[in-house]
Amino acid sequence: MSTSFQPLYKQVYDVLTQRLQEGYWKPGDLLPSEFALADELGVSQGTVRKALNQLVTEYLLDRQQGKGTFVAEHTQESSLFRFFRWREPGGEKLIPETTVISQSRKSANVDQQQKLGLPAGAEINELVRVRSLLDQITLLEFVVQPLSVFPDIDLVKELPNSLYTLYQERYGISIISARDELRAEALPKKFAKHLNLPPQHPVLVVERLSINIDGRAVEYSTAYCSTESFSYVVNLK
Amino acid sequence: MSTSFQPLYKQVYDVLTQRLQEGYWKPGDLLPSEFALADELGVSQGTVRKALNQLVTEYLLDRQQGKGTFVAEHTQESSLFRFFRWREPGGEKLIPETTVISQSRKSANVDQQQKLGLPAGAEINELVRVRSLLDQITLLEFVVQPLSVFPDIDLVKELPNSLYTLYQERYGISIISARDELRAEALPKKFAKHLNLPPQHPVLVVERLSINIDGRAVEYSTAYCSTESFSYVVNLK
């Protein structure tokens, strides 16, 4: 017995999370007040508060005293701040400039199928772009976007600097976490011209799996990165 | 006015943090109960609870229902789990085996002085070791330990696999966070034999600054890492 005890606040948390996943409330929306939610769900205001604050720590909600509780929005700034890890030697934040090289529809290869949980033969869009920091070309990025998740994304004219804002606004996909896997490799000859480096030069390869609010991996990217002037920086807590 | 409003729980938090920093309570110690602390500090039990739970999220305390609240200990497992980011391609955790190559007292160079906030001429211990994953030599690590922080650390006979447990037990230093800076480089010739790789082979260079509970940077390390079989993996939230 007692296998499935769930505190009330956890049940409230689950209801709220579900509504966010379903899009019942959308990014930027104002949620009902603590008392209104408490009435609706039949619990006390303090219990609702505990669930709401948990969602704030997970970046899903944003609370402002006197104004209310809002569904968190992925702005350019907040996305780059959380997920873009490149820094100057001094540690200063950097904003990348991005140029699209190409994109094309393809069938997902086995590796992509497995990483993104796609069926055999699933179609993806492969986006290739270079990103510069302080006018120095630093990253060559290959982004894999399943068309089942992002229909017709290859038809979008103006891609924003941070794709995550597009994912949220156009597709209702809210990226809540990313898993980065880093290796050092010799720069393949065919990529050399994009990065202004000689072939065989050591580069940092960053493979990223981006996770949606519902826990699914929805985007996979591989970046070849020059670390001559900038570094990938992460704080472990 | 109103520049310095501090909630009660924050003041309680500050008192508790200070005691932890001073070593008034040591790792593994049992803290007084919520009610005892509340009485002592003249606040209610709920306010103490809020401060205690904050410290739990920061890994400084550990609470166990029915038993009490303890000062967190850096076990081999917890340290490696939080701060050792190497994984198999599959994503499985790995436990390193470690062999000391050498160590020697030196004067800190300018870079080390600056990173560790040391005065000119400060003495450090430089520890060199290799670490293996699944019997494959993977990391060559240079650890810089200021002797002002770790007196006579070069005289310690048996170094543990995770230095952080030694820092805590012998020196009262509790590492609460680390800042990693990653680059790709060509393997210097003089390191080649240690890593079983040819000179000029691309390696991942990880520079780490380890931060004590009081916010000071107390250790600086540089690791040259083969990424042939394993990767540095990090989850961004």
Next chain:
DNA sequence: GAGTGGTCTAGACCACTTC
């Protein structure tokens, strides 16, 4: 059974925003 932390409630008051 006694002592601990964990949950839940109800109510009071404070701080901030908006009208």
Next chain:
DNA sequence: AAGTGGTCTAGACCACTCT
């Protein structure tokens, strides 16, 4: 002034551990 979230308290009860 009204409405929101933020803090603080007091008390009840539950879940777990130890003796």
